[in-house]
Amino acid sequence: MGESYDGTALLLAILGSAAAGCACAVVIRFTAGFVLAVWRSVAWILIRKKSSVASQAKKQQQQHHSPPPARKRRVSPPPPSPPPPRPPAIPDQELGKKKAAPQVKPKARPTPRHRLELNAIKGHVDAITGIAFSSNSRGLATACADRVVRIFKLDDPTSKNLHVLRLNVPLGTVPTGVAFGDGQGAAQIVVATQDINGSGLLMFGAPEGKGAAQAREQGKVPPPEIKWRKTQIHDRRNVLTCVGARCEYGSGDGESVLIATCSEGTDIKIWSAGNGTCVKTVDTNQLQNTMATISPDGRFLAAAAFTADVKIWEIVYGKDGQVRDVVKVMLLKGHKSAVTWTCFTWDSQKIITASKDGFIRIWNINVRYQMDEDPKCIKVFPILSSDNGLYEKIAVxxxxxxxxxxxxxxxxxxxxxxxxxxxxxxxxxxxxxxxxxxxxxxxxxxxxxxxxxxxxxxxxxxxxxxxxx
CATH class of the missing domain: 2.40.10 (Thrombin, subunit H)
Known part of the structure; x- marks a missing residue:
């Protein structure tokens, strides 16, 4: 029992020492934490106090260097304006008279019409690209960029209410030239066109069939219809001029009409207006065409191009009245610069040329070119314009x-x-x-x-x- 008691006492002594050690450790740890917290609080208070002192010093420095505030100046009110002068006294004899009406400036008058102007025909919606008279002068056709071909009836050229027939070209095309395809009147209209695929040619003619016959029996005039149409006649090049002439020279039948289309390239094509057949193609070989025209009797074809010379071809007809060949016969030399325009006289024996050299020349082409006789320049006169400009188009x-x-x-x-x-x-x-x-x-x-x-x-x-x- 004695040994047992000693062991138990020893065990209790050891446990008591351990407990005392733990309590001491807890006390030390608590004391260290409390001291650290106190130190942090003191440091934070010192930092805040130092920052506040620096801020006050900076504020005092700014106030010391800033200028004193400006004093508000007192603005005195403007002096009163003097009273307006009194109107002069009106005599008693003037009181009964009426006041004169204020003068009104007259409106500007429109520009007076030129003495030679007969009529100004309106109604086109866009630029006019071609015009042509019928052979009897009673019909006038126009091609317009608004996609409409108009035919005016000139019973009275001075009338403001001319009868007009409107013909719409196919969708997507724009008319660039027009010519009458009937030698006796206005039954056929040949139109040069331009679209995204190039230039074309078509002909409007009198409609046929039962419907057209019934309309005529009822006294109505059926609208023309497209009789034939050609596309890409000059590839993708534009048509510069489109002119027509009756086949009256030599063995020509005198009734059928030839159409000449001139491209902006070097080719010129001659067409039969009746059926749209291309009867001949000529090449000017002069870099770029300017224009082309046919003599009124259908004998000659003339072309002005990039150079100062004008080439002339003769249209040869066969016994059947149809075109057999087109032969180059003359070359007009004399201008010093490019020819801008040319036109035949109505007897088809002379041709007139206008050039950038500032001169107009009249040539006699009624010569025996078969015997190598050259055309003769019979007149030369300078271009007399007010602004020294050049003539772009001429017509005799x-x-x-x-x-x-x-x-x-x-x-x-x-x-x-x-x-x-x-x-x-x-x-x-x-x-x-x-x-x-x-x-x-x-x-x-x-x-x-x-x-x-x-x-x-x-x-x-x-x-x-x-x-x-």
Whole structure:
């Protein structure tokens, strides 16, 4: 029992020492944590106090260097304006009179019409690209960029209410030229067109069939319909000019019409207006064409191109009246610069050329070229324009006495005898003149029978002019 008691006492002594050690460790740890917390609080208070002192010092420094605030100045009110002067006293004898009405400036008057202007035909929606008279001068056709071909009936050229027939070209195409395909009137209209695939040619003619016959029996005129159509006639090149002439020379039948289309390349094609057959193609070999035209009797074809020379071909007809060949027969040499336009006289024996060299030449082409006789230049006269400009288009009257020429918006009438200016319309149109042509026959007006000139422009107007007297 004694040994047992000693072991138990020893065990209790050991446990008591361990407990005392643990209690001491807890006390030490608690004391260290308390001291650390106190130290952190003291450090935070010192940092805040130092920051507050620095901020106050900076604020005092700024206040010391900043300028004193400006004093508000007192603005005195403006002096009162003097009273308006009293109107002068009106005498008693003037009180009964009425006051004069205020003067009103008159409105500006429109530009007076030129004395030779017969009519200004409106109704086109876009620029006019081609015009042509029928052989009897009673029909006038226009091609317009609004995709409409219009045919005006000229019973009275001065009327403001002309009867007009409208023909729509196929969708996607724009008419660039027009010519009559019937030698006796206006039954056929040949139209040059342009679309995304290139240039084309089509012909409007009188409709046929039962429906058209019934309409005629009822006194109605059926609208023309497309009889034939050709596409890509000059590949993708535009048509510059489209002119027509009856086959009257030699063995020509005198009734059928030839159409000449000139491309912006070097090719010119001749077509039969009746069936749309291309009867011949010629090449100018002059880099780039400017224009081409056919003589009124259908004998000659002339072309102006990039050079100063003008080439002329003869259209040869067979015994059946059809075109057999086109042969180059003449070359007009004499100009010093490129020829801008050319036109035949109505007897088809002379040709007139206008050039960038500032001169107009008249040539006699009624020569024996088969015997190597050259054409003769019979007249040369300078271009007499107010602004020293060049004539872009020319057209000679049916009596071969008057030459009409255009430059920009200016229209000039010249004498073919000596080149003197007969009259000038400086602002004939509001835009550049695109087309010019004479009626083949004189037309009756209030002034009697007169020769009529037609001009068209980008200003969407078609104008008719009488000849200078």
């Amino acid at each position: 009257s049916p009596d071969d006495k008057i030459l009409a020429a255009t430059h920009g918006t200016t229209l000039t009438w010249l004498s073919t005898a000596d080149g003197q200016v007969l009259d000038t319309a400086e602002n004939a149109h509001d835009g550049e003149i695109t087309c010019i042509t004479w009626a083949p026959q004189s037309v009756s007006t209030d002034q009697g029978k007169v020769l009529i000139l037609a001009t068209a422009s980008v200003d969407k107007k078609l104008k008719l002019w009488s000849q200078p007297l």
